[in-house]
Amino acid sequence: MGLLVVGSLGLDTVSTPFDKVDGALGGSATYIALAASYFTGPVYLVGIVGEDFPKEYIRLLENHHVDLDGLQVVPHGKTFRWSAKYHYDLNVRDTLFTELNVFEKFDPVIPEKFRKAKFICLGNIDPELQIRVMDQMNSPKFVVCDTMNYWIEGKKDELLKLLKRVNVLIINDSEARLLAHEPNLIKASKIIREMGPQILIIKKGEHGALLFTEDIIFSAPAYPMEMIYDPTGAGDAFAGGFIGYLHKTHDLSPENMKCAVVYGSAMASFCVEKFSTKGLEDLEYFRVYDRFREFLNLSKFDDKE
């Protein structure tokens, strides 16, 4: 049974202090699917593009065992486009433009064969659409969802409805503070978990990630990066690695969940090492595993008493 991924596919124009790309492959579903593909397959992808979406990107996804039966290609339509410029401090970016194009009318229709999927990753799109996906599923077992400030502020009611139906929410620290109206992340985690998701993951960029469950708090380190070429998609790559590893192992224990957070962090670290999706295109599983081991060495210490 495949892993269902729903989200955006787009063409990105991104500049950083190091380089610039135009019309590069982007979108939350793209990054999630590519990252997950190193752990499991097939990935059932549901999204929308225009006729201008390059064939090479289709081939790239197919080569990663992404099942595109749920990809709507709108005749004469234009693909979603996004442009951003990152500053010297890569934590600061300006969005230069967002052209929704065909994405404006996106109505996620889940193909019959996808509806039996047990593992679902809802990429960062309008919570109304995320709910519409859930309504079409037969009996999902494990649902991971992402969101952002824009929806927390603009579609709070729909988001709260959705949160009652998901197992895991993955957000960053500023989103967690905003959603919970609470600056302390430990307090915020309790407030958010009471909104529905049993499991909360707070991504903290260069400071790693925190996993909160009923019984544990786990602090995953950040990979020590000397150079970040393009932060775009890091959060989606994290989500893809996280759910991809869990879909592969089918072990939802807290101990395995910790490993999934580290595999998510590993995929995010590969993602930002190159522009656009390049860092996720030509990996080998042994490199992913090696990086997992690096995370282990980075945070491991022993009790000598």
Added chain:
Amino acid sequence: MGLLVVGSLGLDTVSTPFDKVDGALGGSATYIALAASYFTGPVYLVGIVGEDFPKEYIRLLENHHVDLDGLQVVPHGKTFRWSAKYHYDLNVRDTLFTELNVFEKFDPVIPEKFRKAKFICLGNIDPELQIRVMDQMNSPKFVVCDTMNYWIEGKKDELLKLLKRVNVLIINDSEARLLAHEPNLIKASKIIREMGPQILIIKKGEHGALLFTEDIIFSAPAYPMEMIYDPTGAGDAFAGGFIGYLHKTHDLSPENMKCAVVYGSAMASFCVEKFSTKGLEDLEYFRVYDRFREFLNLSKFDDKE
């Protein structure tokens, strides 16, 4: 042989959104000495106070096996005073006043018996004074030093001279960026280690701490705190726990250094749980050890492959 601690002793007036204290025990040497006292003893303290320094604070330090033979008490002098107000976001504080008083003329004189100390912790004071301490020591084996933005900007030359003579520099992330002129902490760590200290520790507050040695990078998690009552002294408590544990174990291997960073983090977490030095006054070693175990559980994960 005792552990030598040199730094400030002061009377603090501090307010946070939760409470306010006036004339509370403060100063870098005080926090370092109290934190270290849970691991080792005696602590040889060198500092200066005025005649107004309360007898109860002297007794408190003596009860923690702090040897005060190096404490200069200036007749008719007034003790160093510092006042600060923390905002709702406890990362932001305003210094309301700093009265150097007797500290202005502090010339650290190391008593003969202290000069043989092998482990030295130089609290955050003028690097010229830190150098003067080093000049009086016989054959120090392991020197830890702290500093701050004020000295990095105002006494750079003296600080660089000092750094060639210390084994460990402990600073926070903004200080590391300032000292190295480099925003990326991994790159900054290399630049700073080339200035002299073989070992660099970068404290990141609520995001934990990073340890850099020749061979390893270690990422220590932060203790998940729901409530921080008073952040004052956390960095000094960290340094005290770090060197106290190393002085106790006399094991300077990278593996043991990691444990020392975690014990430092543990002492910092106790420090901020109460006002002023209260959180470091009545601990028991088993509580320190329990917290160390909590850090272990917080960051531990296993490779299941």
